[in-house]
């Protein structure tokens with residue numbers, strides 16, 4: 001059999017599974033994708049977690065590889081920075097980057113996944129099987145058992161290689177674990193989230209500044225808001241599960257209204273369905289999954305199935321899309337020899353995934369609390385100035401993650417050194433004019449090697 005006529009099975013037609021399908025079809029493989037849910041293009045089903053997402057450079061790079069950015073552009077709303085809302089309702093825009101192209105984009109999950117599925121089907125090499133749930137895998141015989149829900153029967157499907165892209169609760173990963181072929185840890189965060197909605201105004205316009213990611217940072221909890229093309233905002237309230245202000249205590253209309261009157265007064269009048277949404281929308285749980293291996297025999301994990309992370313860096317999907325590119329590169333490097341390509345893919349991605357998992361956890365503290373500290377803004381300003389002065393040595397960590405393709409592990413390691421330098425520079429300093437930049441440049445060149453050949457921005461607009 002020609003190696004390209006091999007049959008690849010993908011479990012999960014989410015963002016990552018659908019993107020893998022396009023890459024593999026373009027290489028010439030026959031791809032079957034099994035998805036437990038109905039097709040969102042045909043049936044109105046809840047989009048699941050997060051109605052909209054932040055798309056950044058790594059995701060854009062993957063979409064560019066597939067030539068899809070022209071179509072995706074139509075779905076995007078640029079977000080220049082964080083619009084911070086204090087308790088008095090005062091607003092402050094904190095730019096994400098310092099170049100015009102250093103922005104991130106709000107995109108609808110349903111819109112993007114539909115576009116990817118359409119692109120996969122357009123190759124004529126991908127077949128989606130919706131309402132088919134993966135139940136178990138026979139790793140010795142390269143067979144997967146799926147429950148065909150409409151037919152109410154189990155089916156056994158042969159595969160040559162199988163990609164588990166079935167998300168944070170992955171059944172493929174469970175099957176590997178049952179054979180003791182991987183160990184994984186699931187660290188549940190003791191904070192959860194709830195989605196709320198700001199409708200468009202009577203003219204269909206946005207009720208808050210459109211091109212920003214809005215944040216209401218309240219130290220132990222926070223709310224964020226991302227714009228949608230139809231003039232609405234999706235708000236996500238993140239709170240501890242237990243404690244003084246928590247999902248446990250905000251449990252009736254009185255406590256909910258008090259929370260919003262006390263902490264989110266500027267936005268409360270814009271959420272007409274607050275009570276309905278809070279008490280009817282599901283509470284979403286958050287966690288980090290780390291595995292010690294993502295491959296066993298002819299099966300490999302990708303996306304959230306391998307490395308679910310908390311959403312505070314807006315990188316879960318972006319990291320999953322980067323997985324797809326990494327798999328493509330590994331197959332190129334080993335001329336479609338999967339036995340070599342799969343371990344190479346895992347080796348490339350494992351440390352990077354652990355690094356973004358840690359940075360995502362750190363970013364929660366930054367978003368809900370550090371942004372309230374004037375020193376935080378001073379350090380941001382100094383970091384931008386250092387980037388201007390020494391662009392090959394110093395790029396703010398947020399920018400390395402969001403606007404470059406610098407490996408996450410490199411960004412994490414360099415970021416630790418950079419934070420120490422920034423801490424030392426702001427000691428006894430209240431204004432950027434007081435910073436000793438000569439010492440700063442000397443310190444940086446002592447402690448950080450230059451960043452050579454790093455891949456810079458790709459601007460989709």
Ligand SMILES: Cc1cc2nc3c(=O)[nH]c(=O)nc-3n(C[C@H](O)[C@H](O)[C@H](O)COP(=O)(O)OP(=O)(O)OC[C@H]3O[C@@H](n4cnc5c(N)ncnc54)[C@H](O)[C@@H]3O)c2cc1C
Pocket residue numbers: 011012013014015016017034035036037049050052053054055132133134135165166167168169170171193236284302303304305311313314315316317318319320
């Ligand atoms: C609140 C929130 C906000 C987020 N914001 C961002 C953001 O701004 N930017 C960003 O980059 N990322 C963000 N993320 C992360 C992002 O949602 C995930 O990283 C991304 O969805 C991962 O894609 P995936 O395809 O790997 O997994 P999923 O999107 O979970 O898709 C997995 C698919 O597999 C299917 N499936 C599961 N089990 C089975 C089975 N047994 N058989 C068949 N099918 C199965 C599921 O139905 C699903 O369709 C956010 C996450 C949350 C929770």
